[in-house]
Amino acid sequence: xxxxxxxxxxxxxxLINRISGATGWLAGWLCVLMIGVVFTDVITRYFxxxxxxxxxxxxxHLFAAIFLLGAAYVVREDANVRVDIIYAHLKPRRKAIIDxxxxxxxxxxxxxxxLYSSWDFVxxxxxxxxxxxxxxxxxxxxxxKALLPIGYGLVLIQSLAEILRNLRLLAEKHNxxxxxxxxxxxxxx
Numbered sequence: 607x608x609x610x611x612x613x614x615x616x617x618x619x620x621l622i623n624r625i626s627g628a629t630g631w632l633a634g635w636l637c638v639l640m641i642g643v644v645f646t647d648v649i650t651r652y653f654x655x656x657x658x659x660x661x662x663x664x665x666x667h668l669f670a671a672i673f674l675l676g677a678a679y680v681v682r683e684d685a686n687v688r689v690d691i692i693y694a695h696l697k698p699r700r701k702a703i704i705d706x707x708x709x710x711x712x713x714x715x716x717x718x719x720x721l722y723s724s725w726d727f728v729x730x731x732x733x734x735x736x737x738x739x740x741x742x743x744x745x746x747x748x749x750x751k752a753l754l755p756i757g758y759g760l761v762l763i764q765s766l767a768e769i770l771r772n773l774r775l776l777a778e779k780h781n782x783x784x785x786x787x788x789x790x791x792x793x794x795x
Contacts, residue, residue: 615770622767623682629760630679633672640668659742667750674757678764681713702772709765717762724754 643664651657680686693701731748738744 612774616774619767619770619774622763626678626682626760626764626767629675630682633676633679636668636672636675640665640672643668659738659740660744663738663740663744667744670750671753674753675760677757678760681761681764681768699776702775706769706772709769713765714762717758717765720758721755721762724758728752728755 643661647657647661647665650661693704696704728748728751731751734748736747736751738747744750
């Protein structure tokens with residue numbers, strides 16, 4: 607029975623990792639799209655003395671989408687910014703304990719608070735069918751606002767996958783990697 611429960615948790619971890627990988631892939635392509643939008647906006651503004659409010663708003667919304675959809679991928683890849691003067695020199699088991707505590711004390715409560723507080727923000731925007739307040743701006747602003755709870759929800763579930771991975775690491779003597787993707791290469795200091 608115990609092996610069955612562990613297998614279910616491993617499958618859940620793999621599923622969450624794949625979801626984060628898919629949203630990271632999408633965020634990467636949104637970067638390419640944003641580069642194209644910014645390039646087009648700059649060309650039309652400086653060479654043709656044109657430009658549009660909608661194009662500028664699209665740049666902002668794409669940037670927000672990249673950040674919100676890519677955040678869970680960053681957590682999965684352990685590519686977040688941290689000051690690791692001490693952490694880098696710890697053994698894997700101690701790192702696992704610190705990571706579990708960090709997710710439980712900081713990340714999960716923050717994500718839960720943002721999910722809770724953004725729900726009314728997004729639903730009110732949807733009820734109004736909110737659009738840009740600027741003339742010539744983008745319609746459907748509520749759709750972009752919906753990325754706020756989606757992005758933090760993705761970080762929340764990826765944090766749970768990281769807790770599962772670290773608990774598995776603590777429980778096993780020999781810890782083979784579970785991931786279906788290439789783990790980031792850490793440079794030795």
